Every structure is written in C-alpha cells, then in structure tokens.
Amino acid sequence: MSLLKKFSPVTFLLIFFAFSFLFKTDHSFDQDLGRHIKMGEIIWNTGSVAKTNLFSYTNPDFPFINTHWLFGVVAYLAGQTTGLQALLVLKIIIILSSVWLTLKIIPKENRLLLLPIGFIFLHVLRERIELRPEIFSFLFTSITLFILYQFLESKLKKTLFFLPLIQLICINTHIYFFVGLVLQAIFLIVLIYQKLALHPKGIKLTILAAVFGLSTLVSLINPNGIAGLFYPLNVKQNYGYTIVENQTMFFLENINFKDPNFLFVKIAVLITALSSVVGFIRKKLTVLAVTLSLFGVTLALLNVRSFPYLVFLSLPAVLINFGPIKKPKFYIPLQGLFILLLLFESIFYLNGNYYLYKDEDNRPALSFIESGRGALNFVNSNNLPGPIFNNFDIGSYISFRSYPQIKVFVDGRPEAFPKEFFTNTYIPLQYDYNKFKALEKDLGLQTVIFSHTDQTPWAAAFLPQIVKDPAWKLVYIDGFMVVFVKEEVAFEKNLNPVDLATLSPNNYQFESHASYLMLGYFLIKTANTNSGALFLQKALQIFPNSPVTNSFMGSLTGQSQFAEKSKNNIFW
Numbered sequence: 001m002s003l004l005k006k007f008s009p010v011t012f013l014l015i016f017f018a019f020s021f022l023f024k025t026d027h028s029f030d031q032d033l034g035r036h037i038k039m040g041e042i043i044w045n046t047g048s049v050a051k052t053n054l055f056s057y058t059n060p061d062f063p064f065i066n067t068h069w070l071f072g073v074v075a076y077l078a079g080q081t082t083g084l085q086a087l088l089v090l091k092i093i094i095i096l097s098s099v100w101l102t103l104k105i106i107p108k109e110n111r112l113l114l115l116p117i118g119f120i121f122l123h124v125l126r127e128r129i130e131l132r133p134e135i136f137s138f139l140f141t142s143i144t145l146f147i148l149y150q151f152l153e154s155k156l157k158k159t160l161f162f163l164p165l166i167q168l169i170c171i172n173t174h175i176y177f178f179v180g181l182v183l184q185a186i187f188l189i190v191l192i193y194q195k196l197a198l199h200p201k202g203i204k205l206t207i208l209a210a211v212f213g214l215s216t217l218v219s220l221i222n223p224n225g226i227a228g229l230f231y232p233l234n235v236k237q238n239y240g241y242t243i244v245e246n247q248t249m250f251f252l253e254n255i256n257f258k259d260p261n262f263l264f265v266k267i268a269v270l271i272t273a274l275s276s277v278v279g280f281i282r283k284k285l286t287v288l289a290v291t292l293s294l295f296g297v298t299l300a301l302l303n304v305r306s307f308p309y310l311v312f313l314s315l316p317a318v319l320i321n322f323g324p325i326k327k328p329k330f331y332i333p334l335q336g337l338f339i340l341l342l343l344f345e346s347i348f349y350l351n352g353n354y355y356l357y358k359d360e361d362n363r364p365a366l367s368f369i370e371s372g373r374g375a376l377n378f379v380n381s382n383n384l385p386g387p388i389f390n391n392f393d394i395g396s397y398i399s400f401r402s403y404p405q406i407k408v409f410v411d412g413r414p415e416a417f418p419k420e421f422f423t424n425t426y427i428p429l430q431y432d433y434n435k436f437k438a439l440e441k442d443l444g445l446q447t448v449i450f451s452h453t454d455q456t457p458w459a460a461a462f463l464p465q466i467v468k469d470p471a472w473k474l475v476y477i478d479g480f481m482v483v484f485v486k487e488e489v490a491f492e493k494n495l496n497p498v499d500l501a502t503l504s505p506n507n508y509q510f511e512s513h514a515s516y517l518m519l520g521y522f523l524i525k526t527a528n529t530n531s532g533a534l535f536l537q538k539a540l541q542i543f544p545n546s547p548v549t550n551s552f553m554g555s556l557t558g559q560s561q562f563a564e565k566s567k568n569n570i571f572w
Contacts, residue, residue, distance in 0.1 A: 034400025040076030240419030284323030479515030
C-alpha cells in the first residue's frame, strides 16, 4: 500500500499507458541483439573487448570502438542464467522506472497539465522500445536528472556522489553516455550563474564541480580510453550507409517514409515552444528549464533514435516553464477526455488490435520474434558453405546463430566497415547485377542469405535479378527471409529449388497475417503475381480489414471493395 501511495492517479495512468505499448513482442533479434549476445559471450570467455571487425570476412581488421560491450555481457549472462525472457521483463521495468523518475522531478504545483501533456509526449517513446543498450541510457538519464534536481533543492545531497559511478557504467553500456555529462555541465553553469548574480552562501558549486570533474575522469575508464570518450563526436565520420534511426524525421518525410511518431514529436516540440513563451510572459521562465527543454528538443530533431529524450529531458522542463496554473472551468471535462483517450488507446494496444491495423507482426506478449530463425535453422542444418553474401539487416543475426562457422559479408554496424565498402561495393553491386557477378567470381560466393523485407532501393533492384539467375537456386523462403545457393551446391546437398510461380500459402502456418502479406508482396515484386495474390488472399482470410493487404489487392484487381478497406489505416 505504501508503494501505491507514491503514485498519484495521473502518474499511475501515465505509467499504465506506457506499459500498454511496452507489453508486446520484441523484434530485437531482427536488429542487433544477437550480435550483442555473441559479442558478450566472446568478451566473457576471453576477458577482452575486440577492437576490430570480428564477425566479417570482408573487413576483419577494420578498427571498431565498442561502446556497448557491457550490455552484451549482461545479455549473454542473462541468457545463460535466468533466460532471455527475463530481459524483456527487465526492459519494461527499466523504461517504466525511467518514466516514473522523470515524472517525480515535476513539482506538485506544476502538475495540473501533466495528464494531457504527458499523454502526448509519451507517444514518442514508442519509437525505441526494443531490447537495446539505450534503455540503460534512458534509466541513467532519468536518475542523473533526478539526482541533480534533488541536489539543487538541497535534498538527498549525498546521492550526488553516485553520479561518477553511474557515468562509469554508462560509458561502457551505450554511446549516449555524453547526456549525463552534459546534464552535469548544465547544472554547473546554472550554479555559476547563480553565484555571480545572487552570491548565495554554501559550497554547492564546489561540490558539483568536483563531481563533474570526477565523472569526466572515470569516463576514461573504457576499453578505448580517450578515443572512447570522444567517440560520439567522431562516430559518423566513417558512415557510408544510411540507417533510419540516425536520420532526422524531416529527411525521412522527404523520401516518403511513414512514421506515426513524427506527428507526436512535432506536437511535443510545439508544446515545448509554447511553454517557453508562456513562461516568459508570466515571468516564470528559468535558465535551467529552458536549457533542458531545448536539449531534449535538439536531440529529438537531430535523429529518430533520440525521440525518447523529449520525455526524459523536455517533459519536466516544459511543465516547469508553464509554472503553477489555476484550475480553469473546463479542467474536469478536459481531464476526463484525456483519461478516456488514454484508456481507449491502452486497450487498443493490449488487445492487439493496434498491431493488426498497422499490419505489424506483433502481438501483446512478452516474447521474442526471431524473424531469421527459420532461415538460419535451414542454413545450419544443411551446413551450407561460404563465403556468403548477405544484406545489412540480417548480418547481426547470422553472427549470433553461426559465428565462427560463418563470417558475414556485412552486418548492421556502418561504423565497423570502411565508408568506401558501402559506397563502392555493397550498394553498387546490388544496383548493377554485373558487379555482383564479378564479385561472385572473385570471392567464390556459395550462399546468399537475405531478408526480402529489406526496403532499400538497392535491395529492390537486386532480388528480382538473383531470382532470375539460373546459376543461383532459391532453396528457402518464408515471410522474412530467402536463401540462395549455387546450382552445384543445391545438387551436392540434394536441395530442391523453390518454384515461386507455384508457391502456395498452404505450405505455411504463419501466426500473423503480416507474414503472408510480406511474402505475397515479395512474390509480386519478383513478377510472380498469381502466387503473390494467393498469399495476399490468405492474409485477408486471417484479418479482412488489413489496410495494406487491401490496398495491394485493390491495385491488382481494381475492385472497389478492397479500396474502401485500405482506408482503415490508423494515423497514430
């Protein structure tokens, strides 16, 4: 009961809302989790952190700074002890704890608008809720900000001395360790300003300066020393590959990339700007709150991966900027409206309908989805030979399942490969199939492992070409992956080539309509329209209101009934 008393009704509602979209299947293995676990295993067994591109045969000696090695060790040990499933529970606990600490920062007199503003801001968290090293950055950011506010208000003074320890853990866990140092610097500057302008008594400035200095020094305790400390400033100097999470939302919108979280980021930025204007007019504006709100906005506008910092940095500052507000006459109806919206949306996540209407391969459950599992089971059980060619997206999972037996052509780390490797080799050979054939000859490629859901224009050019190439035989396909081998390998391994023209959905038992949709879309892209249509029809049998499937069927058949249902897409 005492624990529940720590949660106000508004805080409880916001925590519940965050939980509703956190409680879902996790696709981290489709990203980098597998590679983190494999790297953690190697570190644990060897007692050292590799400083070169360990998993690739194309650039094995290229230097690589691993800023998240500690997360890999934790993930590996969890898998060996409690099981990876426990990490999904830990993920939810960490993110919800981060949200709770952030809400606790907001003074009671500034909480009148917490429900509507918090509800809007929390939507941007949806962008980054997979099991990644950055969840620890969320936690460390919220703890650091909470401790600094407490110190500024002369509360819990001794907790300030935990900041160097937090910084030591953070720099070895995730590249966003710099946020903690910037926060300390901001509060230090505020204390310097107060010292010069107001001449307060006390030694707060001296204490925080010492803690900041110590936090900076302990940041050098990482496998790469000073290079690791300054790595966030240099990481993109070698980027030869564009990944979504590192782009601005404006760049992505210009290339017609759709993301419902963009809307909420824009609203949150407008609310942040409005809070500063209102605070200025009411003379409630403080240098600290303005700086923190702008820090969160700046990070969010720099790249998609930083959207959550609107919550962990800007949200408390925004409500402080608005200052204490008297209850207006429409307060109760407004509060009631947002409670209804919050509960409706939460239920929409928890009953799984949100993911159906978004055509996502997700459901409300604490479990991992390994989209490449079937393909790698096939590769490993048949002992398919290398060298392999694979796409960027699936490289990390291949390393997780098959290293050191199989080394990858590429994986999901642009910084671990020379920039020229992407610009001169990886991308051009997919656009120009003659270049792929030349590479095939030079390297003696035997197997191609590729996620056909790769949405890059070069993958869209490459896949139809290799499907038509008689020298390569398609021997495995599912809703996410394709595997090709050379003709002689198929003969030697007694593998039957897949005929895409006669492929039937009756051969599959996917749990989600989205898998039939993705496979049907691939078949259509590779000029197998009839079989593709069968998979789309199967998707509609499972979920008749699928917006994307109805859109594709409408384009194929020209029937208005599909066009109408394609409008079912939800905007948020």
